[in-house]
Amino acid sequence: MMVAVVRLLMADPDTYPTQRPMGAFRNDELGVEEPPSSAVTRMPWIDIHQHGHTMSWGDRERFDLSGCEAAVFVAAAAHYAPYRPMRPEDVRFLWDDAIRRSHAIGRSHFFDPYLAIGIHTTGPKVDYEDLFDVLPEYAALDEVVALGETGISMTQYSEPMAIEDQEAVVREQMRVADDQDLPILLHTPSVTKSEPDKWLTGKTEEGHDLADPVLDPATAKLDATKMDVALADEVGLAHEQVVLDHAHPSMAEFVMEQTDCYLAFSIGQWIRTTTVEDVSAVIEEYGPERVILDTDVAGMYQTQPFAMKRAILDLVRSGVEEEDVRKVVYENPKEVLGLE
Numbered sequence: 001m002m003v004a005v006v007r008l009l010m011a012d013p014d015t016y017p018t019q020r021p022m023g024a025f026r027n028d029e030l031g032v033e034e035p036p037s038s039a040v041t042r043m044p045w046i047d048i049h050q051h052g053h054t055m056s057w058g059d060r061e062r063f064d065l066s067g068c069e070a071a072v073f074v075a076a077a078a079h080y081a082p083y084r085p086m087r088p089e090d091v092r093f094l095w096d097d098a099i100r101r102s103h104a105i106g107r108s109h110f111f112d113p114y115l116a117i118g119i120h121t122t123g124p125k126v127d128y129e130d131l132f133d134v135l136p137e138y139a140a141l142d143e144v145v146a147l148g149e150t151g152i153s154m155t156q157y158s159e160p161m162a163i164e165d166q167e168a169v170v171r172e173q174m175r176v177a178d179d180q181d182l183p184i185l186l187h188t189p190s191v192t193k194s195e196p197d198k199w200l201t202g203k204t205e206e207g208h209d210l211a212d213p214v215l216d217p218a219t220a221k222l223d224a225t226k227m228d229v230a231l232a233d234e235v236g237l238a239h240e241q242v243v244l245d246h247a248h249p250s251m252a253e254f255v256m257e258q259t260d261c262y263l264a265f266s267i268g269q270w271i272r273t274t275t276v277e278d279v280s281a282v283i284e285e286y287g288p289e290r291v292i293l294d295t296d297v298a299g300m301y302q303t304q305p306f307a308m309k310r311a312i313l314d315l316v317r318s319g320v321e322e323e324d325v326r327k328v329v330y331e332n333p334k335e336v337l338g339l340e
């Protein structure tokens with residue numbers, strides 16, 4: 001394969017037996033030193049944050065088709081939550097349903113399904129302390145590789161969740177992560193795609209009613225990130241086990257310069273404004289060592305099952321080294337999840 005590429009680059013167009021002129025399409029005339037490697041089409045990826053158990057069989061087949069080695073189904077999200085504060089049994093329904101589905105999915109797909117179990121803060125919770133008693137047992141299951149998603153949220157479905165209550169559930173999940181040496185996935189507040197300057201609040205583009213924000217929308221992204229890191233420090237959870245997710249350029253400087261946490265960009269949903277340019281800019285400035293790419297794809301949103309594969313190709317096209325792309329879509333997720 002390499003021989004053919006070198007020949008093509010060095011070929012003298014005058015020696016081609018073609019009737020049409022070849023010159024304008026020669027790589028050397030176009031300034032292409034090395035064409036993209038076909039190995040990129042076979043790059044494996046591990047999606048550290050997604051909700052594949054809520055998607056269709058056909059969507060998950062697209063993970064298989066595009067090189068997915070493993071995916072973490074986040075069982076915590078309030079997507080199917082009732083539009084009222086959630087009781088402990090509502091949360092456990094989400095956990096139990098994801099566990100059951102992951103077993104069936106593992107039998108009919110090629111990628112390995114894993115789970116993240118958590119108490120999310122995008123839906124208010126009542127009697128959440130009851131969940132603290134059983135959370136360690138769930139976290140100890142073989143298929144559970146992370147806590148979360150959780151983290152301080154700006155706004156909630158149905159009713160606000162007070163900051164003190166949010167801190168209590170995040171703190172407890174960090175304790176379990178620390179005890180069981182697991183990573184924790186921390187959701188950070190969302191921005192809208194149609195109006196990128198506005199933080200997601202009020203009605204979402206799909207008409208969900210969101211309660212009044214409990215943080216200042218103008219600074220919520222960074223404020224929540226700092227509160228999450230402060231809680232990890234309070235608990236004594238190692239930064240290497242903390243994944244600050246749904247990254248936005250406005251968080252990058254703080255996370256990369258003042259913490260040792262991972263910064264994870266979510267690229268598969270309309271709700272996120274992340275672009276490949278954002279990701280490549282952060283890799284260029286800080287290196288790939290603590291950067292992760294995930295999709296956050298889920299069945300209830302306009303979502304892109306090929307998001308990861310497309311991002312891999314686009315990152316290479318944008319000039320990011322192949323080995324750096326592999327680090328953020330494969331090596332780093334594998335390491336933080338302990339899938340070695």
Ligand SMILES: [Zn+2]
Nearest residue numbers: 074077149296
């Ligand atoms: Zn999610």
